[in-house]
Amino acid sequence: xxxxxxxxxxxxxxxxxxxxxxxxxxxxxxxxxxxxxxxxxxxxxxxxxxxxxxxxxxxxxxxxxxxxxxxxxxxxxxxxxxxxxxxxxxxxxxxxxxxxxxxxxxxxxxxxxxxxxxxxxxxxxxxxxxxxxxxxxxxxxxxxxxxxxxxxxxxxxxxxxxxxxxxxxxxxxxxxxxxxxxxxxxxxxxxxxxxxxxxxxxxxxxxxxxxxxxxxxxxxxxxxxxxxxxxxxxxxxxxxxxxxxxxxxxxxxxxxxxxxxxxxxxxxxxxxxxxxxxxxxxxxxxxxxxxxxxxxxxxxxxxxxxxxxxxxxxxxxxxxxxxxxxxxxxxxxxxxxxxxxxxxxxxxxxxxxxxxxxxxxxxxxxxxxxxxxxxxxxxxxxxxxxxxxxxxxxxxxxx
Numbered sequence: 001x002x003x004x005x006x007x008x009x010x011x012x013x014x015x016x017x018x019x020x021x022x023x024x025x026x027x028x029x030x031x032x033x034x035x036x037x038x039x040x041x042x043x044x045x046x047x048x049x050x051x052x053x054x055x056x057x058x059x060x061x062x063x064x065x066x067x068x069x070x071x072x073x074x075x076x077x078x079x080x081x082x083x084x085x086x087x088x089x090x091x092x093x094x095x096x097x098x099x100x101x102x103x104x105x106x107x108x109x110x111x112x113x114x115x116x117x118x119x120x121x122x123x124x125x126x127x128x129x130x131x132x133x134x135x136x137x138x139x140x141x142x143x144x145x146x147x148x149x150x151x152x153x154x155x156x157x158x159x160x161x162x163x164x165x166x167x168x169x170x171x172x173x174x175x176x177x178x179x180x181x182x183x184x185x186x187x188x189x190x191x192x193x194x195x196x197x198x199x200x201x202x203x204x205x206x207x208x209x210x211x212x213x214x215x216x217x218x219x220x221x222x223x224x225x226x227x228x229x230x231x232x233x234x235x236x237x238x239x240x241x242x243x244x245x246x247x248x249x250x251x252x253x254x255x256x257x258x259x260x261x262x263x264x265x266x267x268x269x270x271x272x273x274x275x276x277x278x279x280x281x282x283x284x285x286x287x288x289x290x291x292x293x294x295x296x297x298x299x300x301x302x303x304x305x306x307x308x309x310x311x312x313x314x315x316x317x318x319x320x321x322x323x324x325x326x327x328x329x330x331x332x333x334x335x336x337x338x339x340x341x342x343x344x345x346x347x348x349x350x351x352x353x354x355x356x357x358x359x360x361x362x363x364x365x366x367x368x369x370x371x372x373x374x375x376x377x378x379x380x381x382x383x384x385x386x387x388x389x390x391x392x393x394x395x396x397x398x399x
Contacts, residue, residue, distance in 0.1 A: 091153055092132055099135040104351045117182055124179045126168070129161030130186035137193040138351060151194075158190050169218055177226040184218040193352035201337065201363055202344075202356070203315070204327050213323075220316055254300035255342070255386075257290045260378040264335060271332065278321040279332050286336060289314045289343055304389060306346030314340060329367050335375045338364050342382045348390070357383050 030041030031048050042049045099105050100114055121128035133154045140150035165183045172180060203213035261283065268279045292310045295301035325333040338361055345357035361380055365373060 095132040095135040095139070095153065098139055099131055102138065105135060105138055117186075120179050120182055124176075124183070126161045126164035127179060127183050127186065129157040129164070130183060130190055133158035133161060133190045134186060134193060134352075137190065141351070154190070154194070158187075161190075162187055165218070169221065172222060172225055174226055174230050177222055177230055181219065181222045184216070184222060188216050188219070189352050192356065200359065201326060201334075201367075202360055203318075203323060216315060254297070254302065255290075255294040255382060256297060257294060257339075257342070257382075258297055260339065261287050261290065264332075264339065264375075267335070268332060273332075275321075278319060278325060279336065281319060282322045282333075282336050285314055285317055286340060286343075293343060293346055304346065304386065304393075305349050306343060308347060308350075311343045311347055314343070331369060331372045334364050334368050335372065338376050338379045342379050342386075345383045345386055358387075 029043050031043070031051060034041035034048060034050050039050055096118075100118065106114060117127060117131060121131050136150045136154035136157065140147040140154065143150065161183070165180065165187060168176065168180060169184075203216075264283055265280075268276050268283065271279075273279075289310055293301070293303060293306045295303075322333060326337060341357040341360045341364075344353070344360065348354045348357065361376060361383065365376055368376070
């Protein structure tokens, strides 16, 4: 007679057996995107269910096979056979190919953006994500019928890259400073390369600071923390379209900026606002940038294209007090920004900046009180004239 405690149940009786909890073995084979987002991956290849659901790029790491008992046997010889195929991410390969082949994506200096950025990208994947995002945005402009596809690719890569860069900025050091410098700069270009919405004031949109402005201040944080010498020890500064500068025809293109800027100075001095210093500093710096780009009435440069470090330098040096007044849509701050749009237009040889000057002016016109709208006449006229000259150069056949 079998003791009750040793009874064996075949499933037909009423007595239930206590089920043991099955042990769970953690898998290391999940995709990189799920690991970064700390969610469970179903490991379906080539694209897992989670990445398919959220339209994210799916990367599976290459892992060596787990050792088996046969492999522990020194006399075991593996059978020869066909190697396992690995799925290729064709979209990303296309984006890398486009980035390395299209001159527009060199942003004025192919040596930096094709060699150094790609090299850094393979060492720091957040840079590679941003490179792929920038390439996708450019393809979206070149292939309108496929723009949705490329914009979605850009969104997924930029989201991953932005998150990684944001997490790394607090850990800035001399070892990663130039990689983070390029990454934060790429975030700026990627953000500006996206389609802007009505009401976007370059650094503010619907009353909120935009990602590009936060990252631009991240560039400043990188430089001020470790010093520009350390940042650029292994790389060169942001590109300047020198070749296009030299190819400009000698025809006079004087931009008479001095009188309009002087009128803004008078407006500031006559204002009843108790603290005008942020306006005065911003306008003084803007005058310096105008002078370096266009010269003066007595000595005009006749330049059409601005220098990147001069024009963007105004944004780089913008103080928080002035940025706060832009956020509040203070009229004088908007008028100063409108005049900066003339300078910003001088950078439209960079594809991702095309159309931004006109867009900024249109957004300011929508925001500014009707009593101040006439202050936009000169900036709008200057941008329109510069655009006509630029188009004439494009239409003029080379001799």
